[in-house]
Amino acid sequence: MSRRPRLLLTALAMAALLWLLFAAAERALALAQRFLDLPSWLQWTLGGVLLIFAAAGLAVLWWLLRPRRRRRPPPAPDRSSLEQRIGRLRDRGADTGALTAELGELDRRRASSRIYVALFGEISSGKSSLVRALAPHAQVASDVRGGTTRGVGHYDGKLPDGRTLVLADVPGSREAGGEAHETLAREEALRAHAVVYLCAGDLSRRQADELRWLADFGKPLLLVLNKSDQWSEAERDQLLERLRRHARGIASAVLAISAGGSERYQRQLADGRTESVERQRKPAIEPLLQALERLTASGAEGLEDLRENAVLAGLHQRTGTLEAQTRAEQAERIVRQYARRAIVGALAAVAPGSDLVIQGVLATGLTRALAELYGVKVSDVQIEDFVQQARLTLRTGSSIVLAVAGNALKAFPGLGTLGGGVLHAFAYALIFDSMGRALAASLAERQSLDQHDAGERLKELLADAGGTRLRQLATLTMDAVREGKA
Incomplete structure (x- = not known):
């Protein structure tokens, strides 16, 4: 654009701005005159409301435009408590070598x-x-x-x-x-x-x-x-x-x-x-x-507190990750243990209704073991309520469980021809594996016994016909059957 058109547009913009300013000023004077004509009590009321709105607007404007404060470092965990957590992980068989080495490096650099x-x-x-x-x-x-x-x-x-x-x-x-x-x-x-x-x-x-x-x-x-x-x-x-x-x-x-x-x-x-x-x-x-x-x-001594705070905060996160992994591995072992017990119980149940008794005892034990693992305090009433809800879920979804179990057994030569007892045992393995996995995931995420959340997860797992999990359960069932015949 050449110089003359730019000057013309600038002049038009200035004229429009001046017109807006004059119009705003005229409107403000008219409002002020009307305000002064109001009774004094109404003037005070409206004035107070306007002041409140003005203060709120200024506060919002300051919040939007204020300079960002320098972030404060996260509070460092107490070193002794961190060492205790690492020690407990070591006692559980977790590999804590990297965490211990990090503490050693922290001390070495401080000394240097x-x-x-x-x-x-x-x-x-x-x-x-x-x-x-x-x-x-x-x-x-x-x-x-x-x-x-x-x-x-x-x-x-x-x-x-x-x-x-x-x-x-x-x-x-x-x-x-x-x-x-x-x-x-x-x-x-x-x-x-x-x-x-x-x-x-x-x-x-x-x-x-x-x-x-x-x-x-x-x-x-x-x-x-x-x-x-x-x-x-x-x-x-x-x-x-x-x-x-x-x-x-x-x-x-x-x-x-x-x-x-x-x-x-x-x-x-x-x-x-x-x-x-x-x-x-x-x-x-x-x-x-x-x-x-x-x-x-300020030298190394002046910067050491911030450095130590960062290292310990990072170690806190890494320790938490290892704790979660270790709990997940232990939960997997507990679920597998109860799934095997359920298979054995189903194969041994001969009296009518005895399998329901076995189911209730194992479900209670599984719930209690997983809650203790994740440090969640649960009462006997909560455990009983959860077991009853799980039974209701299994009753309404029994056809799905049997269908999934039957289809899975067909994929394994020998198992699918062993009769209804094996199908019954495999269905129990699927039930307790699903129940344990659902409960463990809910306890890890919610840190409480959330019956609704665990129940929804249970329904999803029962309907899941994933090949890897079913293959593992079928192998577990086959091993139990073979051991029972031996």
């Missing part, structure tokens, strides 16, 4: 009084090049492929004031099949006193989530835009502004550097041919060095 800084970010963001720039004498493996760091490497680097830092080069996130490497990177980031989050452009949603995850643990954090020499000054300023919006209330500083490294380009020769040339770019990391000096000015 050295400052650890983790370089964190996606693959190909230039972490290895930055290590070479910060620690020129370090031997850092790197090539043109993305994601060359496969483990955690530690290198000694120096700040301009002479202090030594231990730089942790961690595997990059977003590696193909690199979930284990990403776990290594996150654990090392929690062990460090501070984190340099490196990016090579605007943050993706995944990167923003990683940044918030680090902030949730209270890590002193620098957000660093690497390879800044690839953009013009205006483009670099725009990128930094977007990064500052992402890191508001999270990072201590947002800055741009160039870690150097090698680059390849095509060079035109005099005879018309081209050749591929590799050259080293000179690093420009002075802003990062200055920021690291400020961030670590």
